[in-house]
Amino acid sequence: MMKLSKEVNNDSLIIYSFNLKGDILLEKFKYNASLESFNTAIKLNEDYTKLKAYSFNGLGNNYSKFESFEEATKSFLKALELFEKVKDTFMIIGTNIHLANDFRKLRDYENSENYYLKALKINNNKNEFLDNFVYNNLSDLYNDMNKPELSIQNAKKALAYFKKMNFERYLAYPYYNMAVSYNKINNDNLAENYFLKAIKIHIKFDNQSELANSFNGLSTLYLENKDYDKAIESSLKSLEYSKKNNLLEFQISSYKLLTQAYINKNNFKLASNSFKKYDSVKNDFYEEKKLKITKQLSEKYQSEKKEKELLKARTEKAETELALTKSKGWIFILMASLLIAVFLFFGISQRIKRKNQEAIVKEKERGFKAIIDAQEEERSKIARELHDGVVQQIGSVILKARNLFTKKELTQDNESKEVLQRLENSNQDLRNISHQMMPRALKELGVISALNDLLEGSLSYANIKYSLEHFNIEERLPEKIEVTIYRIVQELINNIIKHSKATEVSVQLFNANNTVILIVEDNGVGFAKEKNKKGIGLLNISSRLDIVNGNVNFEPSPKSGTLVTIKIPLK
Structure with a gap:
């Protein structure tokens, strides 16, 4: 189509081709190529308002997939302005819904509600399915706004329509929203009933991400009602689906709920294991997001x-x-x-x-x-x-x-x-977990005391000898630098325990010419043999050092292990 459009020199068809190409690339998850296609359409377009509106709409869809909701909102607002110029009612309604969804992601609930209501008003009952789609989204939004009564009202409207039209797959969504709402107003029997109804439908249609979400909601309900066995069972079910589909956010929620349930059952060993997994998955989630942004x-x-x-x-x-x-x-x-x-x-x-x-x-x-x-x-x-x-x-x-x-x-x-x-x-x-999360010594006494506690608490149990030396650190360092040093040593010590097979560790911290220098040395198997195991850890260290303008150098140690040198300027 693009080739023929260029041969006959038809500008509108060329622009239309780029828009179509952008849509296809979006469906194939090639977001950057899709953005490029829509941007090309906009640059070529000087005369065709409706085509330009579709281009901005495409940009908004891409930015939403990127989770760049501010950019998405700007694009959708431009698209809305152009659709209103050409009076394309259907696309005006759709763009209002897009804007409502993105404002909700930005936690601007008031604007989100306004755009949903605006979409309903413009539709004016002409498209019944569209109305009920918006009612379901409003139900979801009102739960976010902690207005459960309004959420139930809108969910019931959507539910009645989906039942009338025999849209069984869609019934699960108002069921879930009603379950969350009834939980908020402490009607536990109805909440459980609607959670189970939503889960039954999601199982039938194999909606695995929704199953992970629904089982987490059910687990929260059981935990609040002190039915800890059912809470554990539901959380484990959520983990099953979220692990299968690599849904890190749902895994984080599941491990957190499991930890709380195990603590309440006085099973502190399982609580400790669950909490460690929660912390690990949460770190992976932030690393993934950080890499995605980069x-x-x-x-x-x-x-x-x-x-x-x-x-x-x-x-x-x-x-x-x-x-x-x-x-x-x-x-x-x-x-x-x-x-x-x-x-x-x-x-x-x-x-x-x-x-x-x-x-x-x-x-x-x-x-x-x-x-x-x-x-x-x-x-x-x-x-x-x-x-x-x-x-x-x-x-x-x-x-x-x-x-x-x-x-x-x-x-x-x-x-x-x-x-x-x-x-x-x-x-x-x-107590050890609590100290590892945020040691009081770090806040109250400073990084030297915190490092001493960290080394004693971590290495003594692993039968690894250690020494901590410091020089010219007379006063407290800036808080950001102290936290950075502590977290980096924590990361390095964890790697040493897991991978290095070391028997001795030396940590030195000193101030030379307004530069904090940290040296961590072990006598283990050496960096070359273990570097493949440390990808995320090394990235985490580099990310933290970027914030304080620091740098890191890894090299073989004279003791056959690894020598890590970190420099952070104080000015």
């Missing part, structure tokens, strides 16, 4: 680079053709002009390239900082909840048990000793 920025830059190269080629071709049509007397002038244009183009191109590179670096740094800040905030919150909640409760139980056993003269009884020992071991496990 890839998107890089591909966007490459796309812009290709466009500039194409523009350069077209400019040179046009200048050459113009020169050939002129008389010989103008050749020198034209060539000189062309050279000037090329030099100017290269100058501008290099300047734009530098700006793009700087923008990419800044965007990466913002992305990494936001992710790491969110991680630290979540770690700190969980650490507080564990330390001030569960650890204190178990400590209280231990004291009461000791007093009771003393009164009953059971202190020398083997079973009593075993009970106390298990309680103390569980308490110590949770």
Whole structure:
């Protein structure tokens, strides 16, 4: 179609072809190529408003897939403006729904509600399916807004229509929304009933991601009702579906619910294992998101680079053709002009390239900082909840048990000793987890004390000898740098324990010429043999150092292991 459109020189068909190509690439998950096709359509289009509206709509769909909801919103607003100009009612309604969905993702619930209601008003009951599609989305939104009564009203409207039309597959969605709403207003029987109805339909149609979500909702309900066995069973079901489809967000929720259920059943060993998996999957999730952001920025830059190269080629071709049509007397002038244009183009191109590179670096740094800040905030919150909640409760139980056993003269009884020992071991496990998440020593006493606690708590149990030396660290370092140093040492120590087979570890921290230098050395199998196992860990270290302008160097240690040197400027 594109080839024939170009042969007959029909601009509108050429633009239409690029729009179609963008749609096809979007369906094939080739988002960057799809973006490029829609952008080309927009650049070629000077006269065709409706076609331009479809191009911006395509851009919005791509940005939504990227989870770049702010960019998506800008594109959809432009598309809406153009669709309103040509009075395309169906696309006006669809674009309003797109905007409502993206504002919801941005947690701008008021704008989201306004656009859903606007779509309903424009539709004016003409398309019944569209109305009920919006009612179902509104039901979902009102649950986010903590308005369960409104959520139930809209879910019931959608449910009645889907039943009337025998759209069995769609019944699961209002069922799920009603379950969440009834849970919010403490009608547990109805909530359970609707969760089970939604799950039954999703099983029939093999909607695995929805099954993971629904079982997590059911687990939350059972946990709140203190039915811990059913909560565990539902969470394990959710894990089954989310692992099969690599749905990390649902895995995070499942492990968190499992941890809470096991704690309430006093099974602290399983709680500890579940919590470690929760933390690991959460880190993987943030790493994946961080890599995704970096890839998107890089591909966007490459796309812009290709466009500039194409523009350069077209400019040179046009200048050459113009020169050939002129008389010989103008050749020198034209060539000189062309050279000037090329030099100017290269100058501008290099300047734009530098700006793009700087923008990419800044965007990466913002992305990494936001992710790491969110991680630290979540770690700190969980650490507080564990330390001030569960650890204190178990400590209280231990004291009461000791007093009771003393009164009953059971202190020398083997079973009593075993009970106390298990309680103390569980308490110590949770205390260790809490300290690893966000050690109090780091906040209260500084990085040296925190590192000492970390090394003692991690390496002593692994039968690895260690030494910690520090020099010229007289005062507290900036908080961001202390957290960075602690997390990097934590990552390196975990790798040493898991992979290095080391028996000795040396950690040195000192300040030289306003540069903090951290050296971690082990006598294990060496970096070359274990580098393939550490991809995510090394990326995590590099990401943290990017934020504080630091750098890392890995090299073989004279002790046959690995020598890691990290430098972080203080100014």
